[in-house]
Amino acid sequence: MTVSNFPTTEDSEVREDSPTEPRRPSPLRKIGQSFAMFRNGKSITGLVIIGIFALTAVFAPFVAPYGPLDKDYNALKQPPSAAHWLGTTHLGEDVLSQIIYGTRGVLIVGLVAGVLATFVAVFVGVAAGYVRGWRSESLSALTNVFLVIPGLPLMIIIASQYDDPSIVLISAVIAITGWAWGARVLRAQTMSLRNRDFVQAARANGETLLRIITVEMLPNLTAIIASSFVGTVTAAVLGLTTLAFIGVIPITNLNWGTILFWAQQNGAFPDFWWWYVPAGLCIAIFGMALSLVNFGIDEYVNPRLRSAGERARAMRKKGMSMTSGVTVVKATPAPQSEESAQP
């Protein structure tokens, strides 16, 4: 269990910059470095999509052509038109405006639940990784219990006990069921960091526990923390929309799941496609953007993932196959044909 599949961020940084001469990074560069995990195509694409959703949510009143609950009884269940780009509901509400305002509900709950869950994950995970013996084991057991217990049924049961659960409560419930994965990964990584020389040195220097954890360890855990945050937000968005679709969340909390709930309750399926297709697509696109950010972080942490496709394509260009067992021998002074010989 102590073995982590991830080379640490440290390793990959060394691999990236190894040929360059050591130089004192300026403070600005240092800040830039801590965002290095987002500096690749996939992460940027994901962040841009998330940014668009975020801007839409913040400026909803300016972006949306109508209020989310404005009713136009002359245009009921209308297909998309110039006046209503995504058509109208059974009450003549503008579907596009509902989706734009619904983005707010999704983002707020996703953010709050993500922050709460990441906080717990970092606390439990780093503690479980740093301490030894029965304390570490019991924190790990706690994490595993929360990993195994199915989250959605628990959310349904807790949320349904309240007549009018608030946004904070919903977020908290989602966070309670969603922190364990991050804690598990963080524990494994902390355990491997704990025995590194620089942490040993810090301990030998008599640095306090708090300083060792916050100054020496956390910077090396940022990629994993970021990835667990993104993962929790994804799970929170899916959880929230599912709960809203089932109808255990009050319909006053407008989000994409609520739109689908209304659509199903009012017989939108299957004829009024403009009512239910866009909301679901938004969930999928938002989720995909979050996954893209995470893939970017994965590739940053595990450089093999990043270069696999490029190396294979480069070899094929030279007329060699990555998958054949036969080593190609070229008469001309050719580059190494064995895949492992590639830098």
Added chain:
Amino acid sequence: MRFILRRTAFYAFTAWAAITINFFLPRLMKGDPVTAYVVKHQSDFNPEAIDSLRTLFGLDSDKSLWQQYLDYWGQLLRGDLGVSFSKGLAPVTDVIASALPWTLGLVGLATILSFAIGTLVGSVIGWKRGSRGDYVIPFATFFSTVPYFWMALIFIAIFSTRLGWFPASHAYDKGTVPNWSWDFVGQVVAHGTLPAVTIVFASLGGWILGMRNMMITVLDEDYVTVAEAKGLAPQRVLRSYAARNAVLPQLSSFALALGFIVGGTLVTELVFSYPGVGKMLLDATNAKDWPLMQGLFLVITMAVLAANIMADVVHAILDPRTRMMES
């Protein structure tokens, strides 16, 4: 041996934790819908049923919490989960037993299929990295984030309503009594195909991506290079060297993802009106049928635990190291 003991201890602990959560949930909640129901319908209950509900929901507050907890355990061990409000006061165990086979059949089959197909596709894509197979990745990413219930709705709209290939809801034709005839089996297959396909598609992407990433990491290992250098057939390298090692983390994440998948499939059942545990849980929620909800949560958690144990066993069979040592 130590491995088996450790895992047994873990599962026992998790089972205990789930049961204890189940014990405390109704006691932590404000308000008391159960008392209201019991008082209102007192005449319908027999005295034993009232006693068992008291134990389950903490209405016996005159006793100490510890005594309540002991009573609760005693009752669970006797297999008494109370009576269901919404199902004519039938014992909860009987009500759940009627729904469980449908869910186990549908979700179990679909999840295993999805895992098998996804792992297979993922290993091939990882093996032929850089080829046209890489175009699968964006689609897999997209499909891995589509909510189950939405995909179910879209599939119903396309394959059921427009094309009319499959029935849109229920597990068998209306008016049929379950029996062991070919006709009935045919109906079950026809009704089950679309929900199963939905679950397979919705969860496939995650397996493909996970396996592909593991394959790429494993293919860079020295033992794969050695195997290739020895001149082993590529098929053999793929199957016995790369894929066999790459599938291990995949199995661990299978065990861990189960809780999540179960959540998604519960809602899929709702969309298809499939008479399984998921739909029953949601119906119970809407009907405010607390005993049934509590019982279902317990049963679902235990089912996930059982599936975890199976994944553990398979892991131990595939990987001798887990049998030899632990942590």
